[in-house]
Amino acid sequence: MTTDPRRGSVAELSLINGWLPVVLLVLGGIALFVLFARGGRASMITIAVAAVLAVLTYFLLNWLVLTVFDLLPEPLPGTVRLWIAVGVGVFALGVGSMFASSVGRKVTAVVCTVVALATAASQINVYFEEYPTLGTLVSSDENDVSAFAAASGVRSASEATPVVTRWKGNPGRSRVESAPIPGTVSGFNARPAWIYLPPAYTSPNPPLLPVLILVSGQPGGPQDWIVSGRLQQLLDGFAATHNGLAPVTVVVDPNGADDANTMCMDSDIAKADTYLTRDVVDWITANVGVDTNKAHWAFGGWSFGGTCAVQMATRHPDLFPSFIDLAGEREPAISSDRTQTVQQAFHGDTAAFDALTPLTLLSQKTYPDSWGFFAAGSDEPTTQQWMTEVSTAAKNAGMTVTTQIVPGQGHSWGVPTATLVPALDFLSPRMGFTT
Template sequence: MADISVIDGPVPVVVLILGAFALLILLARRGRTAIVTLAVAVAVAVVTFLGLNWLLTRGLSLFPETLPTVVLFWISLGAGAVVLAVGNLVGTAAGRKVLAICSGVAVLLAAGSQINIYFAEYPTFGALAGSTGDVSPLTGSVQRPSANAATPVVDRWTGPATGTSQVLTTPIPGTVSGFTGRDAYIYLPAAYFDPSPPLLPVLVLVSGQPGGPQDWIVSGNLQTQMDQFAAANAGLAPVVVVVDPNGPNDTITMCMDSNVAKADTYLSQDVPNWITSELGVDSNHAHWAFGGFSYGGTCAIQMATRHSQLYPSFIDISGEREPAISADRTQTIQTAFGGDTAAFDALTPLTLLSQRRYPDVWGFFAVGANDGEFLPAMNEVSAAAQKAGMTVHTETVPGQGHSWAVPEAAILPALRWLGPRLGLTRASS
């Protein structure tokens, strides 16, 4: 049951049909009250459609980006259905009231289902229930040291790997930064548990916002994706550490050191220091990469432009044009830097790319082909990266918007492209 998809197959179709039928039930009334209710429902739906983005991005400053049109449509439909359901409670018999409540819930479920299909946030019933699958806590540190590997792991590994991969969870303390993040999730490939384990490269990942590290495990299907890469490469895959730069309240830190938090110090000192001391990996940062989706994609190029010696390879999937707390840039700068625009600008990727050269940095960019807001951002940032001397690869995922389907489709191509950089594969001749 937990593995049944709620974004593909029969389940979302059935939910949508039931929701449509329920909406017809809510509309199937006559009389003055029914007409007034319908008028109010339409008005609420229209106001929601036209005003919700302003409210979320400008009025309340909850999100820096607007919601896609299709998502707005389903939210507006749900809002109108609530009004219809309430109107059906006025002057009706008990049976009609029960039917109205059930119908309203059915429409809301159908709308929620369609929104989830767009974002692909919860792909299965298990994900909806909050399950992260077979994840265990990391107990103690690995009984082998990290070391700087001068040669690629593909030249040191005979393979293939036996056994299975594991996903573990553990806190990563903010020893230097003082920052407290939510527990990290760690993917360890089967080769990691070999009797003669190789020193493996490292990929650090960050999720979108709102969200948390578990999203890469649940929505991004990380373990399956990495296992597929390992299966195609004699058991080799990176050690993947999914970290949280936003903390338990999901505060937008922008992956910067600012008045909000010392998130940059956490990602550039605490996280790599912990990985090296606790996991027994290849500590040669030439074989490390940083990646992420949406907010995490922005964070990835921030790390590559500010700390290219630590993360000389990056994966920016559906990243923003620049980090942001609010759609109002002035408010972002006021919150994070007390209004000091120069201090903020000095840390943004576009500024750094215009001022510095990065001939030793490789960046993989991907975005949904239907993502009207983030596709132009990718084009602008990737062009600036290439102009600054980076080796750049861009891809668009057909038929997708700002959805977790994009990183699920892009992470394997990204790893294949970066494979020689990480030492996991040999460069094609």
């Protein structure tokens, strides 16, 4: 997959900015008004039931998600809960309008319910920025991506000098390709990785480039960095200011499924740490044709992936001396109940779990050769607290650290899309893009 040829078409209509979300919001308001505009006792009962269900949803949703069903390790943001509550209320209004009404009223109620639910979904998407354009909503391009072919005639090797001093050629065009990375050592069954190949990589005489390994959030998968994270667009922008140079970026899967959570650890769940540090590293070295000098490598991620990045940096500083933590957690977690996390992953052995967490390692060891970039949204106070705690511990352990707060963003893809390039700018002297 090269740069999207549909750019400028209907597919490029923004779902998070501009006129389309505003129009949907207006249409949703009109639809909601029409659903309310019905006289009679049945209508009053429907409105009362819908209002009660919406209020209960808003106040009880996190309790249900975190405690009753144990679906997520952290609460849903208030804005998201509000729009889910609106959706529940709208659905109740729509169902209520099916009773004791004419055929015309029923048809109108169905149309208005669909429009209002689409508005609620649109506003949730505006918050998370999961689907930035109409094209990403209707087609992920997953079936169009090319399979990665091992680099022919280009062998990986360790380079002592920065790539910027070794590259004088003419850039080609970037590509995004996909390849399975087998769990040869770990036995882990991962979904295919997505690989960004920079313009310099596709040139006639490519240099051996540094490597960035990325992990998406959870729930989610590697493709999220391509679609929601707009990875190719961001890295093409970085490459444009560096004569085609950017890291070969491999978005990998340490979970195996959207709803799975290995915490990027070797545990009773899976050998995810071994997969990332042995299988992934060995596969990149054997197949891609890159600079294998780990001083030029970095590991990064968003949300769950950010937590994973700090884990890799603290457990394997020899492999990943540079890392990017974008809105990561304080520590890995499966459940909001820490006891449940430890029970599922380590048979209840809290000491075994603690020994592998970043805060424990940062309190026990020093990392004078490690650099880390941290970021969080201004509207996610809990994540900011975690960022402050972990980044402070990293500084105290000898790391070179910088932090960034993204204005107007909650726990959304707006954080990584705003900070990935600044993170690479910060790490450029390490990775060899500047001297």
